[in-house]
Amino acid sequence: MSTTVETRYEHIVLDENGVAMIIGSRLKVADLVAEHVDWGWSAEEIAYQHPPLTLGQVYSALAYYWDHREQINDYRAQIAEEVEQLRQELPEFPRLAELRTRYRTQ
DSSP: OOOOEEOSSTTEEEOTTSOEEETTSSOBHHHHHIIIIISOOOHHHHHHHSTTSOHHHHHHHHHHHHHSHHHHHHHHHHHHHHHHHHHHHSOOOHHHHHHHHHHHOO
8 A cells, every 4th residue: 555745836746756646547747747747738738638637737847846946856867867778778679670670771
C-alpha cells in the first residue's frame, strides 16, 4: 500500500518517494509540466487531453511546479538520464537496426 503526504496545494500530494502527484490519478506533476513547458500546451489543452482531470487540478499542478521548479526540473533530468542509460544498455531490435542502416545510406 502506498502512502501519500498532503501538500498545501489542494489537488497535489507527494507519494512515498516525494514525487508530486495529482490526487485521484496516476499522473505526476512532472508529466503535466512536460506537456506545458516542452510542448507548449495551455492548462485548458492539458485538461482537454486528460478528461478525468479538472482545470483546477491542472492549475494546481502548474502552481506547484512554479513554486518548486528547480526540484521538479531536477527530477525530470534524473528520469531523462535513467531513460538514456537504459537505451544504451538494451540491445537494439534487429529490425530497427536494419531500418536505421537502410535510411542512413539514402
